[in-house]
Amino acid sequence: MNDGAAIGTAPPTDRVLDLFQGIRLTPTQRRIAHSLVQHATSAAYLSAAEVAELARVSQPSVTRFAMALGYDGYPALRRRLREITGTGSVPPTGASPGDNEMQRAIRAEAGNLHRLADQLADRDRITAAGSLLAATRPLPVLGLRAAAPLAAYFAYFAAKVHPDVRVLDSGGSLLTDRLEQARAAGATALLAIVLPRYPRESLDALHAARAAGLAVVVITDSAVSPAAEYADVTLDAAVGAQLVFDLHTAPMALSMVVLQAICDAAPAETQRRLEEFERSAAQRQLFVG
Numbered sequence: 356m357n358d359g360a361a362i363g364t365a366p367p368t369d370r371v372l373d374l375f376q377g378i379r380l381t382p383t384q385r386r387i388a389h390s391l392v393q394h395a396t397s398a399a400y401l402s403a404a405e406v407a408e409l410a411r412v413s414q415p416s417v418t419r420f421a422m423a424l425g426y427d428g429y430p431a432l433r434r435r436l437r438e439i440t441g442t443g444s445v446p447p448t449g450a451s452p453g454d455n456e457m458q459r460a461i462r463a464e465a466g467n468l469h470r471l472a473d474q475l476a477d478r479d480r481i482t483a484a485g486s487l488l489a490a491t492r493p494l495p496v497l498g499l500r501a502a503a504p505l506a507a508y509f510a511y512f513a514a515k516v517h518p519d520v521r522v523l524d525s526g527g528s529l530l531t532d533r534l535e536q537a538r539a540a541g542a543t544a545l546l547a548i549v550l551p552r553y554p555r556e557s558l559d560a561l562h563a564a565r566a567a568g569l570a571v572v573v574i575t576d577s578a579v580s581p582a583a584e585y586a587d588v589t590l591d592a593a594v595g596a597q598l599v600f601d602l603h604t605a606p607m608a609l610s611m612v613v614l615q616a617i618c619d620a621a622p623a624e625t626q627r628r629l630e631e632f633e634r635s636a637a638q639r640q641l642f643v644g
Contacts, residue, residue, distance in 0.1 A: 367395035368470065368593065370439040372578055374424060380579070386410045387420045388579040391436070393596065399436035403429040460597035467593040467605040474591075475612065484572045484588045485616025487544040493519035495537040495569075497547040497561075499526055499554045505574075505603060506548050509610040515632050516618055516625045526556035531563050544570040546613070549582035550606060551594055561585035574609055 375388050390410040391398045398406065403417040406429070410417070421432040454462065475481065488494055494517050498506025503524040510522045519540075523533055534545075545564045549557045558581055564571055565585055573586035576594040583589040592609040595602030618625040636642060 367440040368392050369473075371395045371398070371436065374435070374439075375579060378424065380423075382581070382584075383412050383416050384420045384423060385579050385581060385584070386412055387417055389577050389581075392577050392579060393593075396440050399433055399440055401433075456597065460595060460602065463597050464595045464602050464604045467595060468608060471592045471605050471609060480588055480590060481612060481616045482620075484546075484590060484613055485618075485620040487570050487572055487588065488546055488613070489517075489617045489620035491544040492541050493521050493537055495521045495523055495534065495542055495545045497523045497545060497549075497557065497564075499524060499557045499560075501552075501601065501603070502548040502550045502557070505550075505607055505610055508607065509546070509548070509614060512611070513614055513617065516614075516621075516628050518628070523560070526554070526560075530556065530560055534560060534563055534567060534569075538567045538569060542569060544572060546572050546574070547582065547586075548574045548606065548610065549580065550576055550603065551596075551601060553581050558582060558585065572613070574606055574613065576606065 371392050380388060387406065387410045390406060394401070394409065401409070404414050407414040407417045418429050421427075421429045424432060426432045426435065494513065496506045496510050496513070498504075498509075506522050506524055510520045514520045521533070521537055523530060537545075545561075547557065547561055547564075549561070561571055561573070561582060562585060570587045571585055572588045572590070573580075573582045574590050574592070575582045576591060577583075578589060578591050580589075580591065583591075590609055590613065592605035594606065595604065
């Protein structure tokens with residue numbers, strides 16, 4: 356713990372994440388940490404009971420979590436949250452006064468994209484993910500429930516530059532079968548998109564993938580997402596939660612950044628496959644523009 360750290364210009368979510376760096380969290384503690392990250396500015400004004408309700412844990416678990424981080428209790432952690440988020444003693448007002456709830460939701464999504472852009476200043480994780488996924492044959496892409504459309508979107512474009520992309524978008528016992536089949540066919544890595552509310556089957560599949568010897572690249576909404584526990588490379592992009600159903604703008608953008616990293620890892624093969632596709636598309640007159 357570093358109570359003397361400067362606030363700097365990092366976004367509130369990053370400053371809250373810094374509190375957990377280097378600390379091994381239990382599954383319950385990860386849920387609390389994730390809730391604090393999701394509500395980075397407002398969390399500084401929540402009681403221990405309110406945090407417990409958000410994370411769906413007991414109030415004593417919140418107190419033990421604060422002590423695990425090195426604080427005397429939750430009030431001390433809450434004071435630190437106010438310091439690092441720069442909110443002082445007055446709750447943040449959020450959006451512009453004239454905004455309606457839809458405008459606030461979209462402005463929040465713009466903020467999620469800006470934070471993602473800031474994260475990409477460090478390209479090490481993206482480069483590592485691209486190298487792992489460019490090398491695997493086949494390339495399995497896992498996305499269940501809310502993440503299934505994102506997995507299909509990624510796979511549609513990835514198939515233009517990768518010879519064997521396999522979408523795993525349905526659960527049940529067949530999911531493990533398909534993972535094992537991909538491994539037997541030569542797969543060395545898996546891309547998984549795991550978004551709230553984190554389907555249990557997705558986490559079970561990640562566990563099975565690790566047990567089968569696959570490297571795991573995860574696109575999720577937070578560095579303290581439950582899926583991060585199983586990942587060799589975790590790539591996070593925040594999910595918008597202001598409307599009835601979540602907005603996945605930033606995770607979708609991140610998936611295309613990952614695909615760019617795959618292309619960058621194998622530029623010659625990427626160019627060859629794209630040229631082959633364009634020739635085929637022209638012969639079949641697939642497009643009108």
